[in-house]
Amino acid sequence: MAKRVVVGLSGGVDSSVAAYLLKKQGYDVTAVFMINWHDKTGVLDADCPWDEDVLFAEMVAKKLGIPFHVEDLSVPYKKRVIDYMFSEYERGRTPNPDVLCNREIKFDEFFKATEKFQPDFVATGHYCKKEETEVQGNRVYRLMAGDDPNKEQSYFLCQLSQEQLSKTLFPIGHLRKEEVRKIAREQKLASADKKDSQGICFVGKVHLPDFLQQKLEPREGNIFEIPANSPLYNNGQPDSLEAQITPIKYKISDGEFVGKHQGAHFFTIGQRKGLQVGGKKEPLFVISTDVEKNRIFVGQGQTHPGLYRKGLHIHRDEIHWVRSDLTMQTGEIRNYMVRIRYRQALEKATLYMKDGGMYIIFDEPQRGVAAGQFAAWYEGGELLGSGVIG
RNA sequence: UGACCCGUGGUGUAAUUGGCAACACAUCUGAUUUUGGUUCAGAAGAGUCCAGGUUCGAGCCCUGGCGGGUCAA
Numbered sequence: 001m002a003k004r005v006v007v008g009l010s011g012g013v014d015s016s017v018a019a020y021l022l023k024k025q026g027y028d029v030t031a032v033f034m035i036n037w038h039d040k041t042g043v044l045d046a047d048c049p050w051d052e053d054v055l056f057a058e059m060v061a062k063k064l065g066i067p068f069h070v071e072d073l074s075v076p077y078k079k080r081v082i083d084y085m086f087s088e089y090e091r092g093r094t095p096n097p098d099v100l101c102n103r104e105i106k107f108d109e110f111f112k113a114t115e116k117f118q119p120d121f122v123a124t125g126h127y128c129k130k131e132e133t134e135v136q137g138n139r140v141y142r143l144m145a146g147d148d149p150n151k152e153q154s155y156f157l158c159q160l161s162q163e164q165l166s167k168t169l170f171p172i173g174h175l176r177k178e179e180v181r182k183i184a185r186e187q188k189l190a191s192a193d194k195k196d197s198q199g200i201c202f203v204g205k206v207h208l209p210d211f212l213q214q215k216l217e218p219r220e221g222n223i224f225e226i227p228a229n230s231p232l233y234n235n236g237q238p239d240s241l242e243a244q245i246t247p248i249k250y251k252i253s254d255g256e257f258v259g260k261h262q263g264a265h266f267f268t269i270g271q272r273k274g275l276q277v278g279g280k281k282e283p284l285f286v287i288s289t290d291v292e293k294n295r296i297f298v299g300q301g302q303t304h305p306g307l308y309r310k311g312l313h314i315h316r317d318e319i320h321w322v323r324s325d326l327t328m329q330t331g332e333i334r335n336y337m338v339r340i341r342y343r344q345a346l347e348k349a350t351l352y353m354k355d356g357g358m359y360i361i362f363d364e365p366q367r368g369v370a371a372g373q374f375a376a377w378y379e380g381g382e383l384l385g386s387g388v389i390g
Numbered sequence: 391u392g393a394c395c396c397g398u399g400g401u402g403u404a405a406u407u408g409g410c411a412a413c414a415c416a417u418c419u420g421a422u423u424u425u426g427g428u429u430c431a432g433a434a435g436a437g438u439c440c441a442g443g444u445u446c447g448a449g450c451c452c453u454g455g456c457g458g459g460u461c462a463a
Contacts, residue, residue: 012424085425096425156424201424208426259401270427278416279401285427300415302428343423368427 002028006119011053014125016060016191018171031061036077036202059190071113080104086215092291093372094268103159128154129173141165143383148176158376158386218262221294224255233305241359244311250297264289270368308365314387316357321385328353336377
């Protein structure tokens, strides 16, 4: 008897080909489209985001001859992703809604919503791979980077658990985007040449200030420029772990007033656009925000020392091991490759496990380390764990 | 009050011996990107504080205003 798989069919080319491959491999495939967002406030391209997608999904399902269902997960999506996003921005942090979307919705609510189809697996069109191994007699699932270096999406799944992985299939992780499109064309799938989706998953491409202003009030505040040669950057030898992970707390007197903003919580570290301060020789980048006092501190040029940090800290409660069998014990030190943002190169780092949490110290200072984003550590193409940057 | 300097796109600057204004930043659009980080490409945007004058022709020369600054007392 064929194994049964529910595939999350989004209407895009990736999940379409995933469904096709599963069918070809002999699975009993059921397609389910999730609706997660109705509101169009602040969304660009107001041309009906999902009603078009659902049409594509249905066409693909029909073409493949597989059952097609729609599940509305917009209530939990709002509660578990969007609300989190607002509250993080409000606290002056930079959330990653898509990581949450995967952990909370696609690999949780969606699992529950499709239980009625009694699937053996749930599949998605992510560019990553699952492998299995055995550790001391126990089966262990490994989350591997996708083979297309350009589309590789393991980072977005960095918060998945063994439990979630055990039920998951990633049919296209070994393919490159061109190959996926080629297959889709050969099979004449409606989504073959559909443009890749962008923006916050399910919500779509948004004008962030407008979107955030549904909940967060604009508040005028001041912008201060910190000179690159500020004495703040010469503080001796910051060799202690604590010193290396602690961001500088800037004061007004450290810099010079250069302009006004409409709310410090709308900005993230490393951001260039939207400051509306011109007349500088080089572009200004946000190096720090103070939401309580509603101040933004900026530095001039790509190489401004304030843009870089040697390390970061993850609170004990926020540490997540995809490979739970590899969990570090207090006092342990390991070397892994780490990334702190999607599509960023992996960087060499040393992880120190302490009582309060994990310290990640990079070999080279990293640009734009933003609280709220996820740091994910890898070894040999496998994502081992991740955590919210504190 | 006396002397000197300055006044150019949103901002900061540039424009050889006078020949219809350049660059950077900001802005906008597009590309890239399942996080408005970044990056990349393109576009728009001033007729040069005002009023006169010299000249074939002035942002650049002259005169007078207005505005800002520096030094002097």
